[in-house]
Amino acid sequence: MDLAKAEMSTSSVSKGCFVFKPSAKKRKTLSLEDHFTDGCEGAENSEIRFKLCQDLWDTIKTNTEILQDELNRKILDSLLDFTRKCSSTRQHSDWASQMRASEIPTAALMLGVNVPDHDMTFQSLSDLLQQSVTPHVASVQAKECGALKHLMKRILERLIGTVVAVDDEEEEEAEQTSAQLHKSVNCSLSALCDWYNAKTKKSNTGTPGKKRSSPVRDDPQQPPVVIIFKDLEAFNPRVLQDFILICSRYIERLPLMFIFGIATSPSTIQHMLPHSVSSLLCIELFQSLSCTQHLATVIDKLILTHQFPFNLNSKVMQVLISIFLYHDFSVRNFIKGVQVQRGFCVLDPFFVDAFQICGKGTFCVVLVQLALLEHFHSQPLSVLCCKKKEALLNVTQLSQRDLEQIRQLPSFKRYVEKQEAQEQVNLFTDDTHLKEVCQKLIKNLHKYHKNYYPVLRCLHVLMSSLPRYPLGKQVRELHLICLEKNVSENEDYHSAMKLLKMLAKDQLIVLLQRCAEILQPVKSKRMKSALVQLEDLLVKFKQLDTVAAETPPVEDSITSPVKDLQKKTDLFQLQKTLLEMNESRRSKKLSPFEVLRNEALEFIDSLVKSHLSPPESQTLYEVCYFSSSATVRRHLNATPRISIQAALTNPYYYLQNDSLKTEDGTVSNAAPDICIAYKLHLECGRLINLYDWLEAYAIVVSAAEGKNPDSDNFGRVEEVKHARFIQAVSELEFLGFIKSTKQKTDHVARLTWGGC
Incomplete structure (x- = not known):
């Protein structure tokens, strides 16, 4: 803005603060295609490769969802039948004959140790229950139910859909929050009973003037209230016991049903609940497929098929299977690994928000998705990694650079060596002839997979x-x-x-x-x-x-060598007979x-x-096989401590701030507080004096602020610096670099040997 215009715009009788918004253009948000093409090898065909990634990703994502539904269909159908049976039993007169009135129908769902897959199973179960059995379904996790009041609150909020007050203070806050939406509800099962009765009464109200032909208990419009405990082992046993005891008092008024998600063993219920509590549950066990059976199905449907043009090298496959079998047993994570091996992860929202949600999933999967986009991103010939018709068309559009890369492929060189001399010259000099040969080789490659x-x-x-x-x-x-x-x-x-x-x-x-x-x-x-x-x-x-059946059996001849053995004979005759038997066996007709x-x-x-x-025997196999097992292993076998130490030692690598550039082994005084504290703690011994550490930190921070070293305020420990130091020390303790010690009250113990 011009200076004169600025003075006119700020001229005022009274003093004030004026804000001028920058007139620069808005920062352009990069699209997924921009992320893909940024630094991409062979930029001339990057758009085609991006489209191939997008189409293939949509296909495999759809097939993955269908496969997961098929894997869970049997166990989910069994659970739905169980809930329907229990609901029907309660509504009819045989309720008391099949289970005691105080018993709560409970399904113990054995899901195995592949915990990352459980959320997807419970989500599918909740959706199916709400669609075909009951709209009243609530799922809870142990981390949000540390106390009984929290458990009750979560269940009521998810069933009623309103704010639930636990105590007087929360009641006042709830009334203020829900003044315009709903009235707050007390945290008790009696409130849930009142809500349920009002809800079912409203649903059971028929056409005006039409009498009901059956009592309320026979009406199918009284759906059960299903509560799903996703991770039973993680719940506080005392909280679970109290909740079950309370629910048993209301079972005659409220059709409650429980679903326990168990990862280890059915005996977990007996270990967590005493007999007086477990006797209040009518438990039925449901066993899902094992994780190894899931893995076999995934490999059979998603990998051992020619439907997808991209394939995995044996070493890459072995790394993925080893990660599955020896680390997390998660089919969900294995599928993500397969997806990113095929180069589709750039199009998934999981890739965009990778670092934001890495705490909710397995961090190695995030690393795989960030690293193993390499095939489509860095291999220009991946433009041929598609279905046969598209690949044949893309061959005709290859550039001179792409053709030279084809000539450098090891498999193509082996193919050329087997040809005649004139054909070898044509393949290395005539681009048109090379394209024709490549089309034939692509057809052979697809026939091979088929x-x-x-x-x-x-x-x-x-x-x-x-x-x-x-x-x-x-x-x-x-x-x-x-x-x-x-x-x-x-x-x-x-x-x-x-x-x-x-x-x-x-x-x-x-x-x-x-x-x-x-x-x-x-x-x-x-x-x-x-x-x-x-x-x-x-x-x-x-x-x-x-x-x-038509040929009659032929009896053995009496004069056979076997019959001769039954006669009395000398040693010479016995030897002769045995030799004849051996010769007859050798010359026996099949x-x-x-x-x-x-x-x-x-x-x-x-x-x-x-x-x-x-596959290495096939020419041009490199265009559709990912074989960088070293890259896979480097990213999957994560070393978090080394990565953290590298980040604290060289923050410029992650923050990309020019002021943080320093020589090797040093840290800028403008670095984050945790980096400064980490560098100072490396200069100490096994025990670190907190006061000395604080003074050294204050001196470094004062230098970063540009204060005169000769002034009295230089290195003074102020309240803000003290608070920043305490936060940095707490973060280092959380990361496992130091710990408190009982040897000296004003010291901490160092847990590392040195830098990375």
């Missing part, structure tokens, strides 16, 4: 029927073996094929029929041809029974079943050798 997964499932069906599971019990174990090397060259594979030759006819027929069911829906020429051959083999097996069995196993072996080669 044939790989059906044959993998067929082989797993055969191998999982063998004792000790030579190639793994789960299909994911066989998949990892096939990703690493040719499974046909594996010693366990050869031993497994020998075991298959020992199967009975009925067992082998059943396994071959299951293989035919796997190949049936596959739309591939090779798989259709394989299905025809497999069906022919099954027909031949069935014809064996007909031939065996039965029709054995010939057909060998033919079937040879057919399976040919399928394995043709279609289960590792």
